[in-house]
Structures are given as C-alpha cells and as structure tokens.
Amino acid sequence: MRTMILALLSASIVSCMVGEKKSKEVNVAKLKAANGKVFGFYNVENLFDTIDDQYTIDEQFLPTSEKQWTGARYYTKLDKLAKVISSLDVDLPVFLGMAEIENKQVIQDLINTEKLKKGNYEIVHEDSPDKRGIDLGFIYRKEYFNYISHETIEVSIADEEDFFTRDILYIQGELKGNDNVHVFLNHWSSRREGAEQTEYRRVRAASLVREKVDEILSKDEMAKIFIMGDFNDYPTNNSIYQTLRAKDDRKFSNGNLYNMAYGLEKDNQGTYNYKGDWGMLDQLIISRGVFKADKGVKVTAKDVNVLKLKWMLYTDPKYGDEKPNKTYGGPNYYGGYSDHLPIYARFE
Secondary structure (H helix, E strand, C coil): CCCHHHHHCCCCCCCCCECCCEECCCCCCCCCCCCCCEEEEEEEEEECCCCCCCCCCCCCCCCCCCCCCCHHHHHHHHHHHHHHHHCCCCCCCCEEEEEEECCHHHHHHHHCCCCCHHHCEEEEECCCCCCCCCEEEEEEECCCCEEEEEEEECCCCCCCCCCCCCCEEEEEEEECCCEEEEEEEEECCCCCCCHHHHHHHHHHHHHHHHHHHHHHHHHCCCCEEEEEEECCCCCCCHHHHHHCCEECCCCCHHHCEEECHHHHHHCCCCCEEECCEEECCEEEEECHHHHCCCCCCCCCHHHEEECCCHHHEEECCCCCCEEECCCEECCEECCCCCCCCCEEEECC
C-alpha cells in the first residue's frame, strides 16, 4: 500500500532525489556461473491486482470497472506472462526487469506461478510517484545473482510541481567470481501528449541516468553497466542517442555506451507496434565493461533478441500486420499477453 507521502511532496523539489540505499550483507556462498544464461526486460502491460488502492488512480482495474478486471482475468494474465518469460530460454532468466507493475504483491504472484516458481526468484521493488501506481520491478535468481543494494532516482521537472513519473530503479549485484554489475531499470514518460511536446521529460530522465553512469565509470572505467527499460523513445531519439550517449558504437568512443537495440531496429525489428510500424521502445544498453570484459561474463552484439513467437501475436484487421496480442484495447478485453514484446540477451 502506497503511503501518504506522495500527497506531501514539496513543490520546491525540482531535481533528482536518490532514495535510501537498501543494503544486505554480501552472500559469500558460491554462485552458479551465469555464462550461457539469459537476462532481459519486459513491459508486461498493466499488471494490476483487483484491489482498490486509495492513494493511486487504479479504478480501471477493479471487478466493478468498465474493464471488469476480475480475479479470473488477473490469474489468466499471470499464467500468460509466465509462459512468455519461461519461453525466453530453456532455463529461466538470471534476472529480468519489468515495467507496468502495480506493486510488489503482483510480482510475488507472478513468480509463484507454476512456470516460474522453479526459478526461486527474489524481488527488488519500490513504490514510485506515478499517479496510476505503475512501478518497475526486478526479479533475480539468487543462486546466480547476489543482491547487494538498490536505490531509486526520482525524475522531477523544474516548474512542474504536478509532474510525477516512474522512478529509475538502480540495482547493484554480483555474479560468480566477484563479477560486480550495475543495473538501471527505466520506464520513461509517455508520448501521450505528443512526442515533441514531451521529449524534454525523457531527456531529463536520460540526463539523470547518464550522471549516475559517469559517477560509476569515474571510479571504474570497466564497470559492468546494464541500462534497460521502456524508454518511450527510439534508439535515434535525442534522449537516447544524444543525452544518454547510447549508440551503435562498439568502440565506445568519447564515453559512449552501446545500444544493443540499435541494430535490431535497423533490421526492422521492434518490441512495440504502432499502426503497423514496429519500433524499439524497449532497449538494452551496455557499457564497455560488459562488451569488452576480460574476465567474468560479457555480452556481444549477436547475443540480443526480441522474443516474437507466433502465439504471442495477432493479425491486426486494419493494418494486416502481426502485433503483440495485448490484454486490453481500451475497455475491450482481448485476453492476450502484453502490448510489448520482451527484449533479452545472453551472457557469454
């Protein structure tokens, strides 16, 4: 349950605020090797429970709403999302970031499904200021990934005291062999009011991530950094290409990051389909230390994919194109999986 603190946020706060760091003692038990295993990101499209949260605008997803979001529909969606996630590989992902999660309990219900419970997943989650109550979530298999700490980075805009969006979730962890990793989960502001009109909000989020990345790289130029999420921008948009400096640059010149989704989009692939056009709203971005690692795991250009299986799609009668089979279109229940496809990569 979200607290009343959202209602008390001061209008004077106009810059990034970093949430309290949550630390645990490092588990010294031997981890399983992650090489050959997958990781990724998935926008799961409005994974809400059926309970009214008085502090968020979640009334659309109640049994009494126009959408008629019942317990039966909720558990059907959980099973379908679990089917997608378990299809990423013959073995379950080492870790997975997710967007459009209402709260920690829905993540718990998801990892308790028949297809995912064998993963023995743990959860990293924080409630964010988003007015609808949608958050980011991170699940990890504790036999492969040792959680160290996490914090939230608030995305606020000067002179917009009523602007609330998802926090950036930053997680530190460890893979086998003291192989430290930094993971940034993102779900940047939507384009609902127009791509150009809202671009500055996504540029603001990008600047905050870049600031933290630079801080990490100043201490270790070969730090292993993973930036993933639904950016609501494409690889060539200013927020990604200019501000975050995530490009199709495998030489990592001038401090650039490598956007693994850049090449996929050039090949006309995508995670989201808008009016018949595929686009890479969901992306995986890595640092030099991941791509050119001389020890521990690494990820190369050939290791990234979008999961796009026939049973996850439907044929749009208007555009004649196959699109992600979503759960809802407006108030209409289609009973699909999500309006996004997951993007994932494999450790070497």
